[in-house]
Amino acid sequence: MMHILEKKKLNQILTGWAEKYEVFAPQKVENYSQFLPFTDTSELTLDEPHNTRLPPKALFFPQSEVMLKYNSRRHKLEEVEFAPKPRILYGIRPCDAKAVTLLDTVFDTEENRDPYWKARREATTLIGFGCTNPPQTCFCTTVGSGPFNHDGLDAIQTELDDAFFIEVLTEKAKKLFEGLPTATEEQEKQIHTKQDEAYKSMTPAFETKGLKQKLDLIFESSYWESISESCLGCGICTFLCPTCFCFDIVDEVQRKERIRNWDTCMFRIYSQEASGHNPRPSRKERTRQRLMHKYSYWLDHIGEIGCTGCGRCVRYCPVGLDIRAMLRTASTLESEVVHA
């Protein structure tokens, strides 16, 4: 059963939701779009073929978060009040939603339950927006996701003419769409056709079968030197990646706060040890680490590729490195025998 939400009624619906929830929707900032709180002056950017520049992981795992404060005069730690309001994340793409479920396997497990992550996750309803015109930098279908994939979503909407057609997937989203007209069988068929077309329009970017084994085999290859030569070692691919989760906790003594910040394995100091030793001393080890982590080590940990094909690293790398091309080349290499 699909509900119909006419585009001209969208603002009204979102405003209605905003009475009880904090609603986040993709909006225009400079030349790109970002998830921001919905207000009556919001300029929504739902017509963009690709996803927002910053990944919505920031809404569950903020780039900088205060964990505790201390009062040095009274020698006391002060707890930080933390009670997220119920939220709706409207317009999240399936790649980003799947990434949130992948991050659940990091932040919400038996051994490690991150209370900040968990509280925000439970308070949030994810309304997905499928991609009818996937751009050529996206490759979600190659890595087990897709332009209308359901993982992590409470509802998913498809655009057709001047309306959005919504499939409710979980109980959480049900009450949000009550009262909306339902689609006819003919309309549902049209939607399914559109979704199929979107899937078919995406060609596989590289072969994932046997990729992990091949990467493990060529770990010592000089290929990694050649691709790391142009890599700048900035943090763009990691910070814009919806599945990257590394963080650094610092005590900002001048603010008297302990803050958790995103960190990136691409920086030299990321793996620098207090002794001065660095297990990833050069760009080669660090660039290799990123690919190995996403396409080999994630599989060791939870059996899934740690990438959902969102395409941001491809679009925004300042030197134009394309992870798809790197993996294609890597899969053709023979392992080099390392002489003792």
Added chain:
Amino acid sequence: MELAATSGSVNLMETKPKIALFQCQWCLYSESDQYWVDNNLPPSIHLTKVSCTGRIDPLHILNAIQGGADGIMISGCLPEKCHFKEGNLSALRQHEEFINLLDYIGYERERIRFVWLDLQDRGRIQQELADFEVTLTKLGSENALVTRIETPVGRLND
């Protein structure tokens, strides 16, 4: 995070302006001056003693500004009288240009003052500080760049 609009030079300050004083340890020859700076400095003035004004980095100045200093005063020895020979000259051009850059992005240049003290000058430091306080009171309090405030909880990339 919205900071309140800057008050500009119209409002006079109700409390004494906060001054960050970077003082070269050699420039106060008179013992009474040195004693006053070490022990009797008014609470609105925050002292940082350095081995030479050449040691002061724009980072330190910016750090003081971000922490809420209404004005920065740097006091050091006259050129050619520097204990480290050329120490106070080496950073001269950098400090000068840094003030230009801060002024360019909206932090008035009058808020940063350099004072070279001669060996014979006695009581000069108190006089310069009092003078500076008057200037800063006229300029009013400043909100630009004063940003070292608490991070709100659970925020996004804003």
Added chain:
Amino acid sequence: MTDLIIKLKTEIKRLFNENIVDVVIAFKKEDSPLRPQPAFFRPNDSLEDLEYNSLCQNNLANYLTKYPHETRIGIVVRGCESRSVNALVVEKQHPRENLYLIGVPCQGIVDFRKLVYQTGEEISGYSENQDEITVIFKGKEYKFDRQSVLHDSCFRCVHPNPVNADVLIGEPLPEGDSSIVRKSVESFEALTKEERYAWFRHEAERCIHCYACREACPMCYCTECFVDHDPPRWTESSVSPAGTQAWHIIRAFHQAGRCTSCGACERACPMDIKMTYMTDKLNEDMLKLYNFESGMDDKTQPPFSSFNLDDKNRFVA
């Protein structure tokens, strides 16, 4: 293949045949015609993928500091890039005798994002001449006036011709108008201080501390950057206003007397942050106060490495 590329290949082959260099830094083709990548050719490598056009947006001088001083490096450079190379030589980051500069006069870098905003991502072909850029989007041809898709920092370019190059490939271009950047600095200065701070804050608040600006800049080669220094921590690493503003101010300031206005920082930034307005001011001041322009030769020391008792200053004596 353009005439320029043919000539570049000939020169690079000669450099390898005559054993003049160990590596040549240039650009190469990749899957997308919009994103040529920095390439590092070695003797016996095929030059088939060599690419050189206005979409080559990285400052290749950035890579010089990654090689030991003994490496003999050939590098294809345009105006601002060659000045970055000279500035690095002045700072003793690579001996000049181990560098071979293949100079190419620059018509300005095309901002590929401007092309994408106008058409879309599926650009399968690209060609250019002095005045016009042509792209093939979804099978159809689209033409753009070069000026309309030029990268913002190229409008203020004064020196499009390589400085101190060992060989010049292409005809020299006329110098740019130096009053353009001066006027833009003056018009910013004419704003009220509240407006200037509001602009600075507006640009800085988008920063995500990815440090791509630092990594793309040829003059940022410190093994330990001031933001990573701990203890003491002078700047925060969080995305708070204090941390972000300190990053922008101090990084710009560290470029005074060294920046060549190449704009690689702005092109690398994923959040479209403008930051060259600060280095423009610093460069103008260096010219005005010390008659210094960085990278115009490989010998003159930058202003901050020396002092003069006659320097203008407002010190109270």
